[in-house]
Amino acid sequence: MVLESIGFGCLGEGVQMSRAFNVVRAAVFAAVLFAAVGLTGCASLFGGNEQVVDEQKIDLIDKWARRNGVTVIWVNQPRRNQPEATPTLPPTRRQPSS
Numbered sequence: 823m824v825l826e827s828i829g830f831g832c833l834g835e836g837v838q839m840s841r842a843f844n845v846v847r848a849a850v851f852a853a854v855l856f857a858a859v860g861l862t863g864c865a866s867l868f869g870g871n872e873q874v875v876d877e878q879k880i881d882l883i884d885k886w887a888r889r890n891g892v893t894v895i896w897v898n899q900p901r902r903n904q905p906e907a908t909p910t911l912p913p914t915r916r917q918p919s920s
Contacts, residue, residue: 873901 879900887894 872904874904876900876902 876899880896883894886892
């Protein structure tokens with residue numbers, strides 16, 4: 823029979839092949855999931871670069887829209903990286919000279 827010649831003659835072989843396929847599929851899925859979680863987590867591990875809404879850009883586009891009679895609906899507001907605060911030293915107190 824043709825099915826026996828390509829390896830489907832015995833139900834046991836088909837079940838074993840199916841289990842092996844599921845194991846490989848699960849391993850590939852786990853590897854892809856691990857890579858996706860690892861790569862997306864890298865950006866947030868080290869902090870910094872907080873995103874804030876770009877109010878200046880919103881105002882500029884809203885003014886242009888009003889001038890030209892266009893309605894703007896913001897689905898995702900524009901964002902920009904928040905500049906990191908420069909560290910400042912506290913003011914030093916001078917000792918009064920006697």
